[in-house]
Amino acid sequence: MNIFVIENLIRDVFHEDVSNIKIIDNRIIFFVCYGTIPAECWLSRGQLEVKYGTFGALNSGVGDLKPLKNDYEAYLFKYAELQLQALKKLCLSILPDKYLNLYKLDFQITSDPPISISDESDLKRILQETFTSEISNISIDDSSIYFIMHETICFALKIELSKIILSRQLIRGYSIDLLKLEYNKEALEYVVMFIRVYSDAIIPDEWLSTFQGK
């Protein structure tokens, strides 16, 4: 069994729930559920090791399994399949249904934009004024604005050439672009609305009602 077999197995197990699969230094890096959760796997003496990243930690996958068959190659393959199925189940259980459903709707935002943005220099102030207690750790570095929503979800907002790019910032420097739009007033308004809808969707209702009164 080699890493390319595992790459195919990932596609078979996750189907549409996997994206951005890359092989780097005999490790497979991929993202689960619309780029929401980064994961890494690699072969160690033929056995698949899995880690996934949530909440700032790269956690281990499922625990050790006992050999199922005398055929060691078949066992290793079955073990790898079980590891990946367990990872998929875990990722789907971490993400609220409202978040998964929102992606199926392709983030249709119907409410009116609540704010007016005059130019990009206003952005940090506007983020603070719009999100008040929902936003924290705002910093500007390398022409990007970094901030955290609901204490755990990390974003970066960058205006580059004529584009405005919103990305999620994940563990180990991984990031995934969420939006890339032509930069104009309407685009900024859409981005602000998107941040609100996305953040409220990915956080469980019980957390929002307890800590944000929503």
Add this chain to the structure above:
Amino acid sequence: MLMHLYNLIREKFDLSVVDVSINTGNNSLEISVFNSLLFYLQFHKSDFDIYMVVENGTISSKIGGREIHAIASDAALIFSIEYIVEYSRLRLGSKYFDTGDQ
């Protein structure tokens, strides 16, 4: 004192709920809750702070809108750990506990 806090957590909390390890280099405990959320307890001379690791791997002092700072007593430690366990339970959501193997 750090070892005492470590032993207290080990004694009071189930390993499947709270796992803890010592980092003597910077006088802190690394606390994993439900094997998902990660916190650091930074011990000072007679008190401690707890920080949460956020999605990009940096730490945040805000946990449920408040900062956790307390005198290092058994009662304060247990109260603080119970707080972050409840915080983690809410952050992971009921779906996680209903549908997973956790």
